Amino acid sequence: MTTVEEAAPRHAARDEALAALELAGVVKSFGSQRAVDAISWSVRRGDFVGLLGPNGAGKTTLISMISGLVKIDEGKCRVFGIDTAKDLGKVKRVLGVVPQDLAIYPELSARDNLRFFGAMYGLGGAELKDRTEDALRRVGLEDRAVRPAAGKFSGGQKRRLNIAAALLHRPEILILDEPTVGIDPQSRNFVFETLRELNREGMTIVYVTHYMEEVEALCRTVAIVDHGRLIEEGPLERVLERHGSSLVRLGLSAEERQLAVELLEQHPEVSHRVLEDGDLQIAAKALPDAVALVTRILTDIAPSPETCKILPPSLETVFIELTGNQLRDS
Numbered sequence: 001m002t003t004v005e006e007a008a009p010r011h012a013a014r015d016e017a018l019a020a021l022e023l024a025g026v027v028k029s030f031g032s033q034r035a036v037d038a039i040s041w042s043v044r045r046g047d048f049v050g051l052l053g054p055n056g057a058g059k060t061t062l063i064s065m066i067s068g069l070v071k072i073d074e075g076k077c078r079v080f081g082i083d084t085a086k087d088l089g090k091v092k093r094v095l096g097v098v099p100q101d102l103a104i105y106p107e108l109s110a111r112d113n114l115r116f117f118g119a120m121y122g123l124g125g126a127e128l129k130d131r132t133e134d135a136l137r138r139v140g141l142e143d144r145a146v147r148p149a150a151g152k153f154s155g156g157q158k159r160r161l162n163i164a165a166a167l168l169h170r171p172e173i174l175i176l177d178e179p180t181v182g183i184d185p186q187s188r189n190f191v192f193e194t195l196r197e198l199n200r201e202g203m204t205i206v207y208v209t210h211y212m213e214e215v216e217a218l219c220r221t222v223a224i225v226d227h228g229r230l231i232e233e234g235p236l237e238r239v240l241e242r243h244g245s246s247l248v249r250l251g252l253s254a255e256e257r258q259l260a261v262e263l264l265e266q267h268p269e270v271s272h273r274v275l276e277d278g279d280l281q282i283a284a285k286a287l288p289d290a291v292a293l294v295t296r297i298l299t300d301i302a303p304s305p306e307t308c309k310i311l312p313p314s315l316e317t318v319f320i321e322l323t324g325n326q327l328r329d330s
């Protein structure tokens, strides 16, 4: 039997300069809706990238195109230089995907699940045994290898098993779609540590989520999608520097808001915007600028606002500044 390593594309391992992932003008429509709208994006080899966006932004569609589950309407996708439209078989040997939906057999033990998935990748004998045990160790399920059946696992344990299944063929790039939705804190920590370890060993990781704090905790690079478009990307620190304003949100009456807007219009050093819910949002690169104006609003115009919220620069304020919305459903 040909092992996965024997069959892996040698050029992918040789050429260090190759991007792990390259998308060029990728489009996917469902009926009249463009779920993915001309996304061009590149992921460096060895990077740990957070792909961040609200529900419905197009994240799952995008990764389904990368893994060949969904056909690309327009554009090109390459994984380590291999075109997914031309040679999906080779792509699958270097790509691991952990889907949002669990793909495990509930009546089988964790070990038997992994042996089954490993056999599907063409693994067998001692190699399959070693890799199964390694995958169980990495996700912290060694003591649950035999009992109970996977169907009796907690939600977090099932997700960890799902991750283990994607590691068996030792992919060079791993894409995880919302791997921590609905899991307990212990499993979440395990998932985080597993991913950090894999990345330290050189695996490129794309972590898809709508939890900004997870991207801040884990990733070096961030890509933000909204309404099917890539609206920002780059090293986390640089993105925070570029857009990470301090924000103040004030809940005011219509009359107070009108007076506050008139005051703010005289101060171009801070930007302002009336949000969909009627709150007034004030953004400034330098927090003292915002505080000085907010203090004037609170003393002269609205001594008792309904709400007053201050947000220091974070991915949340980046997202709000870029889209005018909070990350929905987060």
Ligand SMILES: Nc1ncnc2c1ncn2[C@@H]1O[C@H](COP(=O)(O)OP(=O)(O)OP(=O)(O)O)[C@@H](O)[C@H]1O
Pocket (backbone or CB within 6 Å): 030, 035, 053, 054, 055, 056, 057, 058, 059, 060, 061, 062, 210
């Ligand atoms: N098979 C499909 N048929 C029709 N519309 C679809 C299909 N798959 C996705 N969509 C639509 O495309 C848009 C993007 O969906 P997608 O699942 O890619 O977003 P997402 O960012 O992954 O969101 P979530 O975090 O909720 O999974 C949504 O409006 C969704 O309803």
